[in-house]
Amino acid sequence: MxxxxxxxxxxxxxxxxxxxxxxxxxxxxxxxxxxxxxxxxxxxxxxxxxxxxxxxxxxxxxxxxxxxxxxxxxxxxxxxxxxxxxxxxxxxxxxxxxxxxxxxxxxxxxxxxxxxxxxxxxxxxxxxxxxxxxxxxxxxxxxxxxxxxxxxxxxxxxxxxxxxxxxxxxxxxxxxxxxxxxxxxxxxxxxxxxxxxxxxxxxxxxxxxxxxxxxxxxxxxxxxxxxxxxxxxxxxxxxxxxxxxxxxxxxxxPQLGLDHKRAYRLGKVVEGLFLKTFSVDVESQHTNIVLVRISERSSLNADQVLTRLAQVSLAETQGDCKTPNDEGVIVKAICFNDKTMRFTLHCEVSDADLWLAIMKITFVFKELDAAYPIKS
Ligand SMILES: Cc1ncc(COP(=O)(O)O)c(C=O)c1O
CATH class of the missing domain: 3.40.640.10 (Type I PLP-dependent aspartate aminotransferase-like (Major domain))
Incomplete structure (x- = not known):
């Protein structure tokens, strides 16, 4: 599980x-x-x-x-x-x-x-x-x-x-x-x-x-x-x-601001990975929605990324991508189009959940960035 x-x-x-x-x-x-x-x-x-x-x-x-x-x-x-x-x-x-x-x-x-x-x-x-x-x-x-x-x-x-x-x-x-x-x-x-x-x-x-x-x-x-x-x-x-x-x-x-802060944190982390494949416009992100865009020069599409986020590999659970009970982590998001994914924060996502999501997203984005080189 x-x-x-x-x-x-x-x-x-x-x-x-x-x-x-x-x-x-x-x-x-x-x-x-x-x-x-x-x-x-x-x-x-x-x-x-x-x-x-x-x-x-x-x-x-x-x-x-x-x-x-x-x-x-x-x-x-x-x-x-x-x-x-x-x-x-x-x-x-x-x-x-x-x-x-x-x-x-x-x-x-x-x-x-x-x-x-x-x-x-x-x-x-x-x-x-x-x-x-x-x-x-x-x-x-x-x-x-x-x-x-x-x-x-x-x-x-x-x-x-x-x-x-x-x-x-x-x-x-x-x-x-x-x-x-x-x-x-x-x-x-x-x-x-x-x-x-x-x-x-x-x-x-x-x-x-x-x-x-x-x-x-x-x-x-x-x-x-x-x-x-x-x-x-x-x-x-x-x-x-x-x-x-x-x-x-x-x-x-009155607590919605917390979701916005967590969305900002997630956006900042993705931005801070400095990957060629994935980008987020954090400065124009206002509320609880994080749009992650996939480079037009990558052959990767949003469905592939979401499919990978829904799988747990052995390698990721050997690192930090797991709960204190050693469970692997799945992150669900939706695709808006071929090159855009939406991650939405809400009151059921605690700081601990956000941390797990960040670890997972970081692992998967780095893995896919390496596997799908950007076309020059
Ligand atoms: C901006 C906006 N308007 C309207 C709706 C429709 O709401 P409902 O799903 O309750 O029909 C949604 C649903 O997500 C929405 O995002």
Whole structure:
């Protein structure tokens, strides 16, 4: 048996003991009737936290984003403008088209997760009869594919200004909003001040088992509640889940900075190996995600590296790559593309786990760097 350090995603986190306690003891009722006291408490807490009028507890981040699209783009012939690297565009099965009948129009993300505001302005459509109507613009903070990047506040403020000028609602996919707030040492309210709606997740770095939320105006949330029901997300005694989300906000959110420090440490170690095959841009790493890139001049691909990280060789266990009980170590991560791997830190990775992961990654990266010489 090998010891596994799972860095695939912060979604692998399980409910903490205090979450389980809160879940068992939560007061519940039928949330479709608006009678679950714990869900109601969570929704008020969120509206307060983000400085908006109302909130809605929903099963997933994907559903939260889809509902936002359905509410903002409720006119036929609508389009939502999103980043080409956004979760909405890449990882939600095109639900906007599939379910909502909304065209997704993509705008190129820059490496920091932003996009060009002049291009946004030029791309707004709807004044001409031939065109769809741009009915929503969405941003993502932190930006997952860009490596957990936190969007600059000024950029969000400028985009918000632009959206207001054109009367287009601005939606924030804030699945990891609390990570962004921790990085900036700013209140979550400040981060969402200029946006009309926000989705955020409890089931990622916040360690709750299930659940996301949509936050916005009374009117928006009223419409969102209807859409949630239509999508089959009208849940009943959901207080057992909301209880965990409340603990997530109270107890896990304040500790997110620790995950960021551990991610920085991992990035620094990989950078400090000075290998030709692997690189990390540590200086532009903001939160809990470490992107390791494989040189384009190497024949190695990300799948091969992940396969090797999931194996234990005799040689590595004869060195430091083992637990105090002499177990070998497996590190799990995911590949974003052929040449990019994502390692995600979360609250279930202790300093001891991080140390084991560092030993393993160091061993494997050095081994592969030697075995796959860079082409000149
Ligand atoms: C940025 C972002 N948005 C939305 C989601 C979707 O969340 P869920 O998996 O709860 O549907 C994810 C999931 O990882 C995400 O990273």
């Amino acid at each position: 090998a010891y596994i350090v799972d860095l695939r995603s912060d979604t692998v986190t399980k409910p903490t003991e205090s979450m389980k306690h809160a879940m068992v003891n939560s007061a519940v009722g039928d949330d479709v009737f608006g009678e679950d006291p714990t869900v109601n408490a969570l929704e008020s807490k969120l509206a307060n936290l983000l400085g908006k009028q109302a909130a809605l507890f929903v099963p997933s981040g994907t559903m939260a984003n889809l509902i936002a699209i359905m509410v903002h783009c409720n006119k036929r012939g609508s389009e939502a403008m999103v980043g080409n690297l956004s979760h909405i565009f890449r990882y939600e099965q095109g639900g906007a088209a599939h379910v909502a009948g909304v065209l997704l129009s993509t705008i190129q993300n820059k490496p920091d997760g932003t996009f060009d505001l002049q291009e946004v302005e030029n791309r707004i459509r709807g004044s001409d009869i031939h065109e769809p109507i741009t009915s929503m613009i969405a941003i993502e903070n932190t930006h997952n594919v860009c490596g957990g990047k936190v969007l600059p506040l000024q950029w969000v403020d400028d985009l918000s200004e632009l959206c207001k000028r054109h009367s287009i609602p601005l939606h924030l996919d804030g699945a990891r909003l609390m990570n962004a707030a921790a990085y900036l040492s700013a209140s979550p309210e400040r981060l969402v001040r200029g946006v009309d709606s926000v989705s955020m997740c409890f089931s990622k770095g916040l360690s709750a088992p299930v659940g996301s939320a949509l936050v916005g105006s009374y009117h928006f949330i009223q419409q969102a509640r209807r859409m949630r029901k239509m999508l089959g997300g009208g849940w009943r005694q959901a207080g057992v889940l909301a209880a965990a989300a409340i603990v997530a906000l109270d107890e896990i959110a």
